[in-house]
Amino acid sequence: MSTGKIGVSTGNLFPIIKKFLYSDHEIFLREIVSNAVDASQKMKVLASNGEFKGELGELKVRVKADKAAGTLTVSDNGIGMTQEEVEKYINQIAFSGAEEFMNKYKDNAAAIIGHFGLGFYSSFMVSDRVEIVTKSYKEGAKAVKWSCEGNPEYTLEETEKAERGTDIIMHISEEEKDFLEDAKVNELLTKYCKFLPIEIIFGKKKEWKDGEYKDTTEDNVINDTNPAWTRKPADLTEEDYGKFYHELYPMAQDPLFHIHLNVDYPFNLTGILYFPKIDNKFEIQKNKIQLYSNQVYVTDSVEGIVPEYLTLLHGVIDSPDIPLNVSRSYLQSDRNVKKISSHITKKVADSLSDIFTNKREDYEKKWDDLKIFIQYGMLTDEKFAERAKTIFLFKNTEGKYFTYEEYENLIKANQTDKDNKVVFLYATDVKEQYTYIETVKGKGYDVLLMDGQLDTHFINHLEQKNSDHRFVRVDSDVIDKLISKEETKEVSLSHEEQEELRAVFTSQLPKEEGMFMVNFEAMGENADPVIVTRSEFMRRMKEMAAMNPGMGFYGAMGDQYTLVVNTDHKLVNTILENEKKEMSARLEPINFEIKETEKKEAELDELNKGKKDEEIPQVDKDRKSEYHKTIADLNKQKNSLLEEYGKGNKVVGQLIDLALLANGLLKGEALNRFVKRSVELIK
Numbered sequence: 160m161s162t163g164k165i166g167v168s169t170g171n172l173f174p175i176i177k178k179f180l181y182s183d184h185e186i187f188l189r190e191i192v193s194n195a196v197d198a199s200q201k202m203k204v205l206a207s208n209g210e211f212k213g214e215l216g217e218l219k220v221r222v223k224a225d226k227a228a229g230t231l232t233v234s235d236n237g238i239g240m241t242q243e244e245v246e247k248y249i250n251q252i253a254f255s256g257a258e259e260f261m262n263k264y265k266d267n268a269a270a271i272i273g274h275f276g277l278g279f280y281s282s283f284m285v286s287d288r289v290e291i292v293t294k295s296y297k298e299g300a301k302a303v304k305w306s307c308e309g310n311p312e313y314t315l316e317e318t319e320k321a322e323r324g325t326d327i328i329m330h331i332s333e334e335e336k337d338f339l340e341d342a343k344v345n346e347l348l349t350k351y352c353k354f355l356p357i358e359i360i361f362g363k364k365k366e367w368k369d370g371e372y373k374d375t376t377e378d379n380v381i382n383d384t385n386p387a388w389t390r391k392p393a394d395l396t397e398e399d400y401g402k403f404y405h406e407l408y409p410m411a412q413d414p415l416f417h418i419h420l421n422v423d424y425p426f427n428l429t430g431i432l433y434f435p436k437i438d439n440k441f442e443i444q445k446n447k448i449q450l451y452s453n454q455v456y457v458t459d460s461v462e463g464i465v466p467e468y469l470t471l472l473h474g475v476i477d478s479p480d481i482p483l484n485v486s487r488s489y490l491q492s493d494r495n496v497k498k499i500s501s502h503i504t505k506k507v508a509d510s511l512s513d514i515f516t517n518k519r520e521d522y523e524k525k526w527d528d529l530k531i532f533i534q535y536g537m538l539t540d541e542k543f544a545e546r547a548k549t550i551f552l553f554k555n556t557e558g559k560y561f562t563y564e565e566y567e568n569l570i571k572a573n574q575t576d577k578d579n580k581v582v583f584l585y586a587t588d589v590k591e592q593y594t595y596i597e598t599v600k601g602k603g604y605d606v607l608l609m610d611g612q613l614d615t616h617f618i619n620h621l622e623q624k625n626s627d628h629r630f631v632r633v634d635s636d637v638i639d640k641l642i643s644k645e646e647t648k649e650v651s652l653s654h655e656e657q658e659e660l661r662a663v664f665t666s667q668l669p670k671e672e673g674m675f676m677v678n679f680e681a682m683g684e685n686a687d688p689v690i691v692t693r694s695e696f697m698r699r700m701k702e703m704a705a706m707n708p709g710m711g712f713y714g715a716m717g718d719q720y721t722l723v724v725n726t727d728h729k730l731v732n733t734i735l736e737n738e739k740k741e742m743s744a745r746l747e748p749i750n751f752e753i754k755e756t757e758k759k760e761a762e763l764d765e766l767n768k769g770k771k772d773e774e775i776p777q778v779d780k781d782r783k784s785e786y787h788k789t790i791a792d793l794n795k796q797k798n799s800l801l802e803e804y805g806k807g808n809k810v811v812g813q814l815i816d817l818a819l820l821a822n823g824l825l826k827g828e829a830l831n832r833f834v835k836r837s838v839e840l841i842k
């Protein structure tokens with residue numbers, strides 16, 4: 160037996176390992192198991208190149224938790240180590256100038272451990288003592304046992320071991336006892352070792368028998384040693400891809416598409432990405448892309464490694480160039496990792512183009528689910544936007560799909576306005592905006608359906624890219640102004656008549672549904688008498704504010720609508736005429752008095768024309784403000800007369816409610832009132 164000191168000034172090493180890796184101490188199991196896998200694979204290589212001629216046996220790694228003994232053991236029948244090798248690889252930690260190095264990097268122990276073969280020593284994060292019992296494959300090699308208690312002293316002695324290979328026996332410390340629980344070990348192995356290339360066995364498969372789970376005689380194999388991404392695409396069927404997806408995410412729905420990544424230059428990268436089917440809203444996914452390094456699980460927080468929009472995808476990326484055991488920020492700044500990211504973007508866009516070109520029908524079928532990913536990508540990644548431009552699809556209210564270019568060609572002739580802008584009309588809800596859609600269709604226009612979560616943003620994005628394109632929702636204006644082609648017809652009502660009608664209509668607007676303005680348009684005899692519109696700009700601002708807390712100002716504003724009265728419509732003219740008949744006797748004296756007062760005010764102004772404020776006599780100033788007050792009072796009187804009249808006017812009420820109904824704004828009490836009044840009118 161020999162005793163000695165470990166060949167780095169490891170007085171520094173153990174505390175660093177314990178302290179800096181503490182938050183991630185569970186990775187020790189990954190390190191120890193991967194070493195066992197490496198040793199097994201080396202054995203395979205030696206056998207295949209003829210350096211080893213003996214019995215290879217079954218190369219498997221076994222993990223055992225012994226609660227009574229307090230040990231967790233990882234055994235392999237890989238190449239094992241001779242005494243010299245233990246001295247060399249375990250005792251003299253595999254780099255020179257270690258002490259200096261450790262001092263320099265002591266704040267980033269995780270990076271050192273990954274890079275300089277300290278993987279084995281991570282077992283000391285959870286153990287009071289670690290033993291290695293190992294026997295080399297080399298002929299005549301004697302088995303040795305190494306033992307160390309997490310300080311620089313160790314013992315090394317000859318021992319008995321029947322089989323070739325290595326046992327790593329970890330005496331788990333009191334505070335880490337959790338790692339002796341079957342469930343815990345199973346969880347960790349499943350997380351880190353699920354796709355290692357050598358079988359990992361943990362206990363026996365269990366079966367339900369006589370009211371409890373009992374061990375069978377069959378080994379419980381943790382991993383799939385030959386996962387789909389390591390195989391050639393040509394050897395895989397659609398079903399294989401589907402099966403693998405569910406291996407990764409047992410609860411998820413079938414994905415839309417997969418993309419098999421396979422790069423060997425300028426870096427090594429394999430993997431399979433899936434476009435998942437997202438059911439309801441734009442929810443944050445709990446299933447994430449998993450990152451592997453040579454089939455060893457590294458992490459599933461891939462932010463900064465793959466472009467942001469791809470973090471919504473599912474699947475696996477495996478690259479030996481992705482360093483194990485390093486911090487997030489280290490990964491993000493790593494040059495290899497950056498190259499990987501831009502390559503993935505290119506590959507994803509190319510694959511989508513392929514599917515689009517070769518299987519357009521299938522692509523269209525899946526488009527509704529795919530759309531949000533493409534939009535998100537285009538909104539957040541310039542390069543992707545450029546590549547995806549030709550595969551983005553618009554869907555119209557009839558359910559037909561078009562590329563941007565196809566759609567522009569379809570509508571250009573008919574939907575270009577007088578400023579030479581192509582106007583893309585859209586609806587966000589076919590049922591709710593039915594009347595508006597029908598109206599514009601009646602004019603031969605086409606309507607897009609933009610009912611996606613990101614559509615408002617996306618429309619802004621498209622308009623910024625292309626200043627000759629304008630997007631307008633069908634209910635945002637009267638039809639002639641949605642796409643204005645020539646100067647619109649002047650309204651024939653006088654200013655006074657407009658004021659009077661406005662008061663009559665205002666009297667019956669529902670205060671609770673937001674702010675309403677009343678406007679007049681000459682829309683033609685056959686258009687509806689009254690419609691409700693909502694400004695494109697204001698609506699978009701509010702929608703954006705809802706998604707972006709920084710725009711709280713718009714979010715806090717009430718909804719604003721315009722009630723547009725069609726002055727060409729017969730009913731509207733009848734209302735005006737009736738109003739004049741019934742009201743003019745009462746309005747006449749008020750109007751007369753307003754005119755008289757205005758006249759007096761004008762005379763007074765004439766008198767003081769050209770004078771500076773201080774030269775105007777105080778009496779005149781007082782008189783002027785008195786006139787103002789009188790006019791305001793008279794107008795008030797007039798309006799309340801009109802409103803009183805308007806409120807009693809069932810036709811006005813009915814017209815307004817019909818317009819609100821067509822816009823989906825008639826609800827609750829207002830709807831009830833509408834129904835009652837309709838019945839009355841029928842009677």
Ligand SMILES: Nc1ncnc2c1ncn2[C@@H]1O[C@H](COP(=O)(O)OP(=O)(O)OP(=O)(O)O)[C@@H](O)[C@H]1O
Pocket residue numbers: 190194195198235237238239240248249253272273274275276277278279280325
């Ligand atoms: N189960 C094992 N069988 C044979 N040799 C082993 C075994 N475990 C460790 N070794 C030897 O000990 C060396 C040091 O192991 P350690 O885990 O510290 O570093 P590494 O495996 O070289 O690097 P890393 O684990 O960071 O990838 C290994 O390179 C290997 O030579």
